[in-house]
Amino acid sequence: MSKENRIRIIIGHYGSGKTExxxxxxVKLAKEGKKVALVDLDVVNLYFRSREKEEILNELGIKVISSSIKASAVDIPAISAEAYGPLEDxxxxxxxxxxxxxxxxxxxxRYHELLKDGEYEMYYVLNANRPETSTVEKAVGYLNGIEGIARAKVTGIINNTHMLKSTTVEDVMKGQKLASELSQKLDIPIKYIVALEDVAKKLPEDLEGEIFPIKLYMREDWML
Known part of the structure; x- marks a missing residue:
């Protein structure tokens, strides 16, 4: 990975794959020897939350912080005060x-005072297969809406165009085209190109952004 600020904010439309x-x-940062904290600030969607994989992540040395009430199957819009710890440390x-x-x-x-310009990264996860972000105009509108409310600026775009386990090279390249148009329009660089490991191996090496192979931690083996 190229040099980044230690605080990374991951945003994106529901279904973009931001939690995955x-x-x-x-996991990648932990395997590089980093001391990692993953803070689940998603108080909107009760499905596919990062806190559901807390046990696996803890085994890898990753500190997981989410709802102040320890009940993984319960959707409670409360964030533990623990979240301040890794932001300040x-x-x-x-x-x-x-x-x-x-x-x-x-x-x-609530963390605005800790997120100073130039001291964090905010990555916009883009899935061109989602109707709500399938065009440049829609993607820009969504991005601007999040920036306005979050009071933070996007510093990088992540092309995560997928169809879950059915994702093809063509899906990723479709997303790359949209990500490139968005990048040029807003002057925000493409940071990562995300794809399942077997698909990532087949991608061209000259794409803008770093190819980022992933595993599907949030999809059980029986899920499509």
Whole structure:
């Protein structure tokens, strides 16, 4: 990975795959020897939450922080005060998995004083197969809406165009085209190109952005 600020905020539309990316990102950082905290700030969607994989992540040395009430199957819009810890502690590489719409980004407001310009990354996870972000105009509108409420600026775009386990190279390249158009329009670089490991191996090497192979931690083996 190229040099990044230690605080990374992950945003994106519901279904973009931001939580799957957040988990894979945390795992990659941990395997690089980093002291990692994954903070689940998604108080909107009760399904596919990063906190559901807390046991696996803890085994890898990753600190998981989410609802102040320890009940993984219960949707309670409360974030533990523990979240301040890794944001203030410079020894942590911290990932914030934020709710998948502008309203979900509102929770970032309480940490505004800790998110100073130039001291964090905010990555916009883009899935061109989602109708709500399938065009440049829609993607821009969604991004602007999140920035306005979160009071933070996007610093990078992540092409995570997928069809779950059925994702093809063509899906990823379709997303790359949209990500490139969005990048040019807003002057925001493409940071990562996310794809399942077998698909990532088949992608061209000259794409803008770093190819980021992932595993599907949030999809059980029986799920499509």
């Amino acid at each position: 990316f957040s988990i894979n990102y945390a 410079s020894t942590f590489d911290t990932i914030l998995d934020v709710g998948g719409d502008p309203a979900g980004a509102r929770v970032l407001g």
